Amino acid sequence: MAAHHWLGVDLGGTKILVGLFDDQFQVVARAKQPTNYEDGGPAVFARIVTAVDEVLQSGKVEPAQVKGMTLAVPGQVVPRSTVVRYAPNLNWRDFDLAPLIPSQWTWPVVVENDVRMGTYGEWRLGAAKGSQHVFGIFPGTGVGGGLILDGQLYHGFNGHAGEIGHIIVGWNKGIELEALAGRRNLMNRAREVIADSPKAVRKAWKGLDPTTFKSSQIAEYAEKSEPVMSYLVDEAARALAAGVGTVINLLSPEVIVVGGGMTQAIGGPLVERIWEIAQRYALPRATENVRCVMAALGDDAGITGAAAYAKERFGA
Secondary structure (H helix, E strand, O other), rough: OOEEEEEEEEOOEEEEEEEEEOOOOEEEEEEEOOHHHHHHHHHHHHHHHHHHHHHHHHHHHOOEEEEEEEEEOOOOEOOOOOEEEEEOOEEEEEEEOHOOOOOOOOOOOOEEEEEHHHHHHHHOOOOOOOOEEEEEEEOOOOEEEEEEEOOEEOOOOOOOOOOHHOOOOEOOOOOOOOHHHHHHHHHHHHHHHHHOOOOHHHHOOOOOHHHOOOOHHHHHHHHOOOOOHHHHHHHHHHHHHHHHHHHHHOOOOEEEEEHHHHHHHHHHHHHHHHHHHHHHOOOOOHHHHHHHHEEOOOOHHHHHHHHHHHHHHHOO
């Protein structure tokens, strides 16, 4: 009997990751492509197809051996469909992926939210394994979240549960959490902060464009205590902490998993700062025995969770 394999696709705002897994969820092959969302949805999907072809060839796996695939996208998905209702960091609205699925994909495909899949991966095989109540928060290009409640992936009535990046943290001005903690918005704000900084700071930034910075560069500058980045990273941590504290008061998770590109780049200090401040927002004893941990699967959280979810949906 041919071995079963599972595909996980993590479509991010800047890159596409594809992982091919065996039945024990060992990585057989992985591939990466740039998202280049500016080229439009069909071009992005074509790169997904290229990456899938690459992992099958690299892993020497026939299409018939693939039993299911989850495509994780950074946005809202219409429940039980292939329609992406809204993906702000891709500029997608009501975008149906079904017509783009190639005929050679003989396996079933489910479309899910990317951070929901990252949280699912950390719950099944990562930092929150064995827990029953998990909240995942992933600051990257934007800020996403996922929930495991009573040992089940939670979607909510309209399928949009977990969208922590869009909670309002500045109610009087309608400011969303993602506006303060998502990398893209953070770097747009950096330009404003630099323009209003003392002359020495402006001089140090001359010729540099913060809007092009990756998470690793943000981390590098913050680690050197560069004033603009240190200020913005700490402001992001405070905003993320407000979101975490709110979720603790509302849903009482036992584990908070902090993942995403920003977290990977900055590391433990960011998680520690988030947790330190989140506890100030939580009700008395609401954080008792609660753990706030860094995601253990790193960049593989999304593809691992997506593949594991495909097996849950389509496995025998």
